[in-house]
Amino acid sequence: MSMEITNRFENDVLVLGLDGRFDAHAAPQVEETFTTLFSQGATKVVVDFSAVGYLSSAGLRVLLVMIRKLKSAQGAIVLAGLQPHVKEVFDISGFTDLFTIEGSVQEALAAI
Amino acid sequence: MRQEITLTVPSSTEFLHVVGAVMSEMAALAGFDDRQRRRIELAVDEACSNVLLCAYQQESEQSYRIGCVKEASELRITITDWGQDYAFPAAGELSLPAKLPDPSSANIGLYLIYQIMDEVTFVSQTQQHVLSMRKLLHPSDARP
Amino acid sequence: MTKEATLQLPADTAYLKMIGEFVSRMAKISGFDDLDCKRIEVAVDEACTNVIEHTQRGASHDAFSICCRAVASGIEITISDRGAPFDFDSVAVPDVSAGAEDRPIGGLGIFLMKKFMDFVKYTPGADGMRHLTMSKNRPAG
Numbered sequence: 001m002s003m004e005i006t007n008r009f010e011n012d013v014l015v016l017g018l019d020g021r022f023d024a025h026a027a028p029q030v031e032e033t034f035t036t037l038f039s040q041g042a043t044k045v046v047v048d049f050s051a052v053g054y055l056s057s058a059g060l061r062v063l064l065v066m067i068r069k070l071k072s073a074q075g076a077i078v079l080a081g082l083q084p085h086v087k088e089v090f091d092i093s094g095f096t097d098l099f100t101i102e103g104s105v106q107e108a109l110a111a112i
Numbered sequence: 113m114r115q116e117i118t119l120t121v122p123s124s125t126e127f128l129h130v131v132g133a134v135m136s137e138m139a140a141l142a143g144f145d146d147r148q149r150r151r152i153e154l155a156v157d158e159a160c161s162n163v164l165l166c167a168y169q170q171e172s173e174q175s176y177r178i179g180c181v182k183e184a185s186e187l188r189i190t191i192t193d194w195g196q197d198y199a200f201p202a203a204g205e206l207s208l209p210a211k212l213p214d215p216s217s218a219n220i221g222l223y224l225i226y227q228i229m230d231e232v233t234f235v236s237q238t239q240q241h242v243l244s245m246r247k248l249l250h251p252s253d254a255r256p
Numbered sequence: 257m258t259k260e261a262t263l264q265l266p267a268d269t270a271y272l273k274m275i276g277e278f279v280s281r282m283a284k285i286s287g288f289d290d291l292d293c294k295r296i297e298v299a300v301d302e303a304c305t306n307v308i309e310h311t312q313r314g315a316s317h318d319a320f321s322i323c324c325r326a327v328a329s330g331i332e333i334t335i336s337d338r339g340a341p342f343d344f345d346s347v348a349v350p351d352v353s354a355g356a357e358d359r360p361i362g363g364l365g366i367f368l369m370k371k372f373m374d375f376v377k378y379t380p381g382a383d384g385m386r387h388l389t390m391s392k393n394r395p396a397g
Contacts, residue, residue: 021276023269023301023305024272024301024308025273054297054298055298056305057365057368058305061364068356071357085294089368093367094352094353094354113319114319117263117271117274118263118264122259122260130261130281130282134263134274134278137274141271175260
């Protein structure tokens with residue numbers, strides 16, 4: 001698989017760890033994992049991007065689905081550890097303004 | 113959909129790592145574990161290096177083609193060149209590198225191909241040479 | 257010397273990683289730094305994702321190809337597939353300042369292609385193939 005997804009809870013916050021390429025192949029996997037956990041009641045989510053070396057618009061689409069669902073459930077999402085290339089794709093797509101972005105998972109947990 | 117790729121590259125060593133990266137990824141898609149992936153990449157690299165050496169002899173302006181088909185439990189790789197005619201020794205004609213008094217690197221490369229692949233055939237026609245290799249996916253070599 | 261390499265492969269997202277390896281290595285050979293290699297990789301990934309999604313909707317059934325050429329000015333890439341012609345230039349530019357609720361899901365792919373490459377052109381071929389050609393110049397110095 002092009003991406004490994006881990007999940008754990010820090011109190012009531014879901015920490016989603018992504019490792020690999022966030023492209024159109026990985027996107028359905030990430031969306032499905034999130035949707036399952038969301039339906040089980042996870043409304044606060046930290047996404048750990050530190051091991052994501054590559055992002056395309058398919059990944060952005062999933063993030064948009066996530067933020068909409070979470071907002072509609074009065075939840076929150078914070079992203080952590082964006083690598084420079086990933087940050088650039090966020091910047092030019094205008095996604096930097098849509099999301100709270102922190103340097104590390106620890107900072108993200110403090111911010112959420 | 114047929115799981116087949118074709119890669120055409122210039123006859124220059126500069127592109128060997130491109131071939132290697134693509135083949136390694138194809139081996140992963142076929143289900144081989146990391147160790148077999150590296151071995152398959154090595155066998156293809158040796159086969160391509162042999163093409164550059166024998167068929168093109170440092171002539172980097174030509175191109176050659178690597179084809180790969182993924183079946184349920186095997187990978188079939190063909191390397192086609194249109195360079196000068198050359199011989200590709202059968203497995204029995206190659207000595208173990210350790211036994212060679214003066215091991216030529218080309219022979220070690222071919223020896224490795226035979227060691228790694230399950231089947232190796234070479235067909236030489238006028239100005240077209242096709243090396244076909246099969247690698248079976250045994251359960252012990254599969255990615256966990 | 258000829259520095260042209262072509263990869264032909266099935267229209268399946270499982271191959272996107274292979275495409276990335278192929279394109280970023282060809283970009284490196286063309287003299288781009290790591291960040292530009294990633295940009296070129298994204299642009300090609302977006303174009304190929306479009307081809308794959310198009311194919312999976314049943315619009316075509318063939319493999320498609322990616323041709324990379326290292327040229328004096330940088331890199332030229334042509335992605336060719338067998339599909340119905342479409343009006344590339346009429347694709348709406350997404351509003352990248354809209355809020356999460358107002359944003360259309362999708363439409364970013366072509367936007368990213370144009371951002372990351374210097375030139376992107378779609379040509380419906382007379383041969384029933386369609387070609388998306390893009391190029392990027394190496395930064396001066």
